Amino acid sequence: MGIMAVLILPLLVVVISGVLYIYRTVTQLMSKSVVRSKVVVITDALSGVGKECSRVFHAGGARLVLCGKHLEKLETLYDALNSVADPSATFTPKLVLLDLSDVNCIQDVAKEILDCYGCVDILINNASTKVKGTVQNISLEIDKKIMDANYFGPITLTKALLPNMLSRRTGQIILVNNIQGKLGVPFRAAYAASKHAALGFFDCLRAELQEFGVCVSTVAPSFIHSYDTQPLPEPHPQPNKVESSVWKYLSRKLAYGVRPAEVAEEILRTVNRKKQEVFLANPIAKAAVYIRTFFPELFFAVVAAGVKEKQKIEDEK
Ligand SMILES: NC(=O)c1ccc[n+]([C@@H]2O[C@H](COP(=O)([O-])OP(=O)(O)OC[C@H]3O[C@@H](n4cnc5c(N)ncnc54)[C@H](OP(=O)(O)O)[C@@H]3O)[C@@H](O)[C@H]2O)c1
Numbered sequence: 162m163g164i165m166a167v168l169i170l171p172l173l174v175v176v177i178s179g180v181l182y183i184y185r186t187v188t189q190l191m192s193k194s195v196v197r198s199k200v201v202v203i204t205d206a207l208s209g210v211g212k213e214c215s216r217v218f219h220a221g222g223a224r225l226v227l228c229g230k231h232l233e234k235l236e237t238l239y240d241a242l243n244s245v246a247d248p249s250a251t252f253t254p255k256l257v258l259l260d261l262s263d264v265n266c267i268q269d270v271a272k273e274i275l276d277c278y279g280c281v282d283i284l285i286n287n288a289s290t291k292v293k294g295t296v297q298n299i300s301l302e303i304d305k306k307i308m309d310a311n312y313f314g315p316i317t318l319t320k321a322l323l324p325n326m327l328s329r330r331t332g333q334i335i336l337v338n339n340i341q342g343k344l345g346v347p348f349r350a351a352y353a354a355s356k357h358a359a360l361g362f363f364d365c366l367r368a369e370l371q372e373f374g375v376c377v378s379t380v381a382p383s384f385i386h387s388y389d390t391q392p393l394p395e396p397h398p399q400p401n402k403v404e405s406s407v408w409k410y411l412s413r414k415l416a417y418g419v420r421p422a423e424v425a426e427e428i429l430r431t432v433n434r435k436k437q438e439v440f441l442a443n444p445i446a447k448a449a450v451y452i453r454t455f456f457p458e459l460f461f462a463v464v465a466a467g468v469k470e471k472q473k474i475e476d477e478k
Pocket of ligand 1: 204205207208209210211229230259260261262263286287288289290291310314337338339340381382383384385386418421
């Protein structure tokens with residue numbers, strides 16, 4: 162009886178871990194089979210997330226249309242994907258040059274995309290431009306460029322590909338957004354505004370398309386670590402050092418991010434389960450979104466205090 166009592170806990174841990182492992186493996190395999198032969202368009206396949214999505218969907222047997230601003234870089238990605246793939250289980254990707262801020266050319270690019278396979282099953286709106294600075298220091302011209310790349314570009318491409326999805330009564334549109342599409346972070350006004358606009362647009366579109374069998378999903382990470390940066394450990398305050406402000410604590414937590422490969426796997430799961438909205442963030446960042454919604458004055462006070470503190474530090478330099 163005594164030995165049984167001692168053994169039961171480790172046994173339970175082993176059994177639960179085994180079940181979880183099998184569950185994850187089966188769902189991963191199922192996700193991959195869901196995209197087999199599907200025509201998947203990735204806008205900006207060259208960013209960290211874009212490359213990882215290309216790898217994951219290519220390995221899953223999707224027929225990829227890889228879009229980006231630089232043909233040479235697209236060709237390098239093409240070679241890399243083909244060199245590791247099993248030719249009997251994968252399709253060679255098609256490459257399409259696309260600059261989303263060149264809104265007037267997007268209709269032609271959409272035609273080129275449709276000409277690749279005659280249809281689009283999954284559109285991953287991933288490309289995006291960022292800018293950092295105070296509102297006074299960012300010119301209106303840059304504000305407009307950001308809106309073109311992050312809002313008008315993706316919605317123009319989506320509108321151009323939509324008739325094809327509607328006529329086939331099937332399709333999935335993914336917007337890779339940012340938690341800044343839900344809350345405004347100081348010194349990123351143009352980027353946050355473009356991400357808010359895109360989120361609003363795709364939320365409305367989701368409701369409009371439901372009856373036509375076309376699914377709209379948004380995936381919002383808080384922060385993505387590219388591979389050339391060291392992985393950040395979960396931030397811990399220094400021993401015996403109390404955080405100097407709530408904002409400092411919050412901004413450190415918001416900055417705790419995920420790897421592009423994790424975002425790509427999550428996008429694959431989102432496609433598989435037809436999830437509508439996904440946040441890839443730690444609980445503090447998620448809590449910030451809820452605080453912004455239910456206690457806006459508290460959120461604004463914390464953010465304003467953070468800006469004041471930053472200005473004080475800069476004045477002291
Ligand atoms: N990085 C983060 O911390 C973070 C956090 C949350 C969400 N996200 C979102 O995740 C997605 C991918 O982010 P990422 O970090 O992997 O990429 P990233 O480092 O932000 O790079 C953006 C990519 O988009 C391309 N791009 C910019 N403007 C474009 C345009 N007008 N047309 C076509 N391509 C354009 C860039 O190409 P060039 O370099 O040649 O300009 C670059 O390859 C984006 O939607 C981003 O907003 C990022």
